[in-house]
Amino acid sequence: MVSPHSHLNKVTQRVIERSKPTRAAYLARIDGAQGHFPARGALSCANLAHGFAGLEGQEKISIKAIREPNIGIVSSYNEMLSAHAPFKNYPDIIKHAAREAGGVAQFAGGVPAMCDGVTQGNAGMELSLFSREVIAMSTAVALTHNMFDAALCLGICDKIVPGLLIGALQFGHLPTIFVPAGPMTSGLTNDDKAKVRQQFAMGACDRDALLEAEAAAYHGHGTCTFYGTANSNQMLMEVMGLHLPGSAFIHPHTPLRDALTAEAAKRVLELTVDRGHYTPVGHVVDEKSIVNGIVALLATGGSTNHTLHLVAIARAAGIVIDWNDFDELSQAVPLVARIYPNGKADVNHFHAAGGIAFLVRDLLEAGLLHEDVKTVAGKGLKHYTREPKLIDGKLQWVDGTETSHDTKVLRSHKEPFAPDGGLRLMHGKLGRGVIKISAVADAHRHVKAPAIVFESQEQVQEAFDRGELKRDFVAIVRFQGARANGMPELHRLTPLLGVLQDQGFHVALVTDGRMSGASGKVPAVIHISPEALLHGPIGKVRTGDMIVIDANKGVLDVEIDEKEWAAREVEQPKHQAANEVGFGRELFGVFRAAAMPAELGASVFGPMVGENASCDTAEHAAHAAHAAHAAHTTGAAVK
Structure with missing residues (x-):
């Protein structure tokens, strides 16, 4: 076995040490739930009768007798969204497979699934990030009946998978497998x-x-084929050991996809207490699996949204990570995939070139992944160097390719597209943020230009339409954080700034909002923390200030006299009230008020069990996060 890379070891040990109190508290909580199996055996007769009253036939008899393990199905099915529509028939496939394997399955509950591709640029987008929290809570509601010995989570896109996993981790004593639907052709x-x-x-x-x-x-049916957050989700679930190996990028409505769905039901039954291979999800998701997820994200140039989601997922399991961990790993992890927007190929080309099986094998050979982890496929990440095949109608796993079938899309760590990952931590007078540079040409990674301050992407659009942006500038788009308006993706800015860059202007974006899982060729420093509404220094910028961005060195600065900068007040938003009403935004006011800073995942769930009580509010959490990184932070402290 190859020895782990020094950066991998260093970051992992730092995460383990940092997480000791919160991880111990989490494990104590979920391990304490293990003595109540079958779970429904702890229910009173009235409770149990309610739990099987809606069933018929053998399933009702089996649950009544408490003699077979019961799978709870949590699904994001809806017929409007292409990625989730294929889940319509999954419960029937799962129930049939469970019966064949001597188990039972019940549809436990549904979770909402909204699509940023539909809501981008519209008011509904301001509910998008917080839908992750709604999904987590919906998952908890589905599983809270204590009727289940295991769970299958059916989800695929942006906030859905993180939300499902955050919710499932609250029931970390249950074996849980994530079941994808695959990309469209x-x-x-x-x-x-x-x-x-x-x-x-x-x-x-x-x-x-x-x-x-x-x-x-x-x-058609399936995820969008570019490498945004949805497909980054699927890659992460596999490398973190939560999918069946090789299941991420198999097309919907194919015999292999249906066979993998059935096998997920059979496999999760094997992981239950009474089958002898007990593997609870709270033990699969540990410090090493989280670090593996970061590495795979960096190696493939995945979605920037996971600098939020992975942080929130880790916290749900009592694990503390921050952007320094991403940044340090990025220095050692080579970019080995070119998938749009970081290249011309889509995820189908990536899969055909060797896909995740090749990626895992190669990163293991480089010492850049932890092999000694628990997975739903068994002990060791080596299971994920194999890929599924239907041979004579039976599902089997075979060794994945040892060489890439298309080096324009997927390469070995020995001949990467870039020597380091596509993500950078940016810091300076404006706070801390992240930038994805895997799609940004070298010539555009350093921008020095005057600021133009906006409070919405609509204002940028209006200035563009008036012809006012045909010049070098840095767009400062603020009051777009979780506290201000739910931290929407500012996807409308991508084509506008792309046009100006193609015309020869030096342009960039700095925002406390999100850009997109499809952040592309224009340099965009996003997730600025603290956000403007938490008195972050991005609120001090004035139009005309000279902004300096050096993505290679991680510099985000403003050229201004130190005394003048210190004396400046953070401006207040002029249009905040408009972000609080309409399209359901009233219902999310409590979420906006509770949201923590971006570097803490922009989560609303507050401190972890075992976390210092001083972090019980977003402001205090911001203080703690920035104090921990004082060497990097030169902006104003949160008040």
Whole structure:
């Protein structure tokens, strides 16, 4: 076995030490739940009768007798969204497979699944990030009946998988497998789609042409095929040992996909207490699996949204990570995949080139992944170097390829696309943020230009339409954090800034909002923490200030006299009230008021068990996070 890389060991040990009190408290809590199996055996007769009253036939008899393990199915099915529509028939497949394996399955509950691709640029997008918390709570509601010996979580896209996992980790004593639906087949190429979007932004084509291009790209069941948050989710669930090996990128409605869904039911039954291979999800998700997830994200140039989601997931398991961990690992992890927006290929090309099995094998050989982890497939990440096949109608796993089938898409660590990961921690007078540079050309990684301050992406659009942005500038788009308006993705800015960059202007974005899992060729420093509404120094910037961005060195600064900067007040938002009403935003006021800083996952769930009581509010958490990184932080402290 290859020895772990020094960076991998250093970061992992730091995470373990940092997490000792909170991880110990979490494990004590979930391990204390292990003595109540079968779980429904602890229920009174009235409780139990309510739990099986809706069933018929053998399932009702089995649950009544408490003689077979019961799987709780939690699903994000809806028929509006392409990624989730395939889940419609999964419960029937799972129930049939469970019966064959001597178990039972019940549909425990559904969780909402909203799509950023639908809501981007609209008011509903301000509910998007907090839908993660709603999904986590919905998962907890589904499992809280204490009727289940195991769980299957059916989800795939942006907030859905993180929310399901955060919720499932509250029932960390239950064996849990995540069951994906897979990507849609390839449609209009990502490059061609991006060109039409830019043409529309410049007025060179009409809405009908744009709609036809979008419909040709997003054309059927499955996830969008670019490497955004949805497909980053699937890669993470596999590398973290929560999927069956090789199941992430198999197309919906295929015999192999259905066989994997059935096998997930059979396998999760094997992981229950009475089957002798007890593997609770709270033990699968540990410090090493979280670090493995960060490494895989960096190696593939995955979604920046996971600098929020992985932090929140880790906290749900009592594990404390921060952006320094991402940044330090990024220095050692090579970029070995080129998937749009970091290249021309989509996830189907990535899968065909060797996919996750090749990726895991290669990173293990480089000493960049921990092999000695628990997974739902068994002990050791080596299981994920294999891929599923149907051979004579039976599901089997075979060794994945040892060489890439397309080195334009997927490469070995020995000949990477870049020597380090595609993510950088940025810090300076404006606070701390992150940037994904795997799609940003070297020539655009250093920008020094005057600031133009905005409070919304609509204001940027209006300035663009008026022709006011044909110059070098850094767009400061603030009051877009979780506290202000739910931290929406500012996806509308991608084609606008891309047009200006193509015209030869030096442009960049700095925001306390999110950009997208599809952050692309324009340098975008995002998730600025603390956010402006928490008195973050981004609120001090004025139009005309000279902003300095050096993505290679991690510099985010403003050229200004130190005394003048210290004397400046943080401006207050002019349009905050508009972000608090309409499209259900009233219902999310409590979430906005409780949201912690981005570096703590922008979560609303507060301190972990065992965490210092001084971190019981977002302000206090911000103080703790920034005090811990005083060597990097030169901005104003949160009041």
